[in-house]
Structures are given as structure tokens and as C-alpha cells.
Amino acid sequence: MICKCALTAQKANCILACVKRRVTSMSREVILFLYSTVMRPCLEYWVQLWGSQHDMDLLEQVQTRAMKMIRGLEHLSHEDRLRELGFFSLEKKRLQEDIIAAFQYLKGAKGKMGRDSLSGSGAKGQGVQF
Numbered sequence: 357m358i359c360k361c362a363l364t365a366q367k368a369n370c371i372l373a374c375v376k377r378r379v380t381s382m383s384r385e386v387i388l389f390l391y392s393t394v395m396r397p398c399l400e401y402w403v404q405l406w407g408s409q410h411d412m413d414l415l416e417q418v419q420t421r422a423m424k425m426i427r428g429l430e431h432l433s434h435e436d437r438l439r440e441l442g443f444f445s446l447e448k449k450r451l452q453e454d455i456i457a458a459f460q461y462l463k464g465a466k467g468k469m470g471r472d473s474l475s476g477s478g479a480k481g482q483g484v485q486f
Contacts, residue, residue, distance in 0.1 A: 361402045361411040368395050368418045372425070382427045388441065391422045403446045404453055416446050 375390055399415045423437045424430070438445060444452065 359411070362414060364398055364402050365414045365418050368399060368415075369421070371395060372418070372421055376425065382425055384426050384428065384441070387422065387426045395422060399446060400449055400453075403450045412447055412450070419443075419446055 371394060375387070379386060379390070395418070399418060403412055403415055420434050423434060423441070423443075426437070426441075429437050429440060432440060435445070
């Protein structure tokens with residue numbers, strides 16, 4: 357049985373093959389538009405959801421393949437291509453999303469407690485005293 361992440365990578369590779377066969381312009385704008393709108397959201401979703409190292413490597417290979425299609429960047433390494441295009445690797449993107457989620461969680465926890473619950477000026481006047 358193939359896992360859903362592998363199916364996603366397979367589907368993304370099929371999309372890349374279709375783009376390679378059907379799209380005449382391999383310019384930066386065209387490939388980035390197709391990659392950013394069709395493939396990247398799906399890849400990022402699976403990296404966030406599953407994120408095992410094997411899955412991440414599989415999806416990172418798809419991203420590498422897509423970035424190699426861009427004319428004019430063939431001489432650059434994958435990391436340099438990503439930097440040039442303003443992208444992060446999927447692993448770094450996952451870390452960024454994890455940090456944002458942790459920040460929002462902590463901000464939300466503070467927001468729920470609020471100033472009133474700590475200062476003693478709550479509805480019944482019974483706050484936490486330190």
C-alpha cells in the first residue's frame with residue numbers, strides 16, 4: 357500500500373511531467389506561477405501533516421525537480437536556486453510554520469487569561485495573586 361504522501365509526490369511528479377511536455381516557456385515567471393499555485397501548497401500541506409524524514413525527502417525531490425525546470429538557474433545548487441527565487445526548503449518551511457503555530461498558541465493562551473484574570477479585576481474581583 358502506498359502512503360498518501362507518496363501518492364502526493366507521484367501526482368506532483370505527473371504534473372511536472374505534463375508541464376514539461378505542454379508548456380513552451382520555461383521562464384521563471386511561468387514555472388513559479390504554476391509551482392506556487394498548483395504544487396507548493398499541496399507539498400507544504402503534506403510536510404506539515406506527516407513530516408517523517410522519508411516523506412520530507414520525497415517531497416523535497418519534487419521541489420528540486422520543479423526548480424531545475426527554470427531556465428537560467430541551471431548552474432546553481434538547489435539551495436542557491438531556492439534563495440534566488442525567495443523560497444525555503446520544505447523542511448525550513450515546516451519549521452517556520454511550527455514556530456508560527458507555537459507563537460499563536462502562546463499568544464492565544466495569554467489572551468485567554470488576559471490582564472483581568474491576573475490583576476484581580478475580573479468579573480467577581482477574584483484574580484490570581486502573586
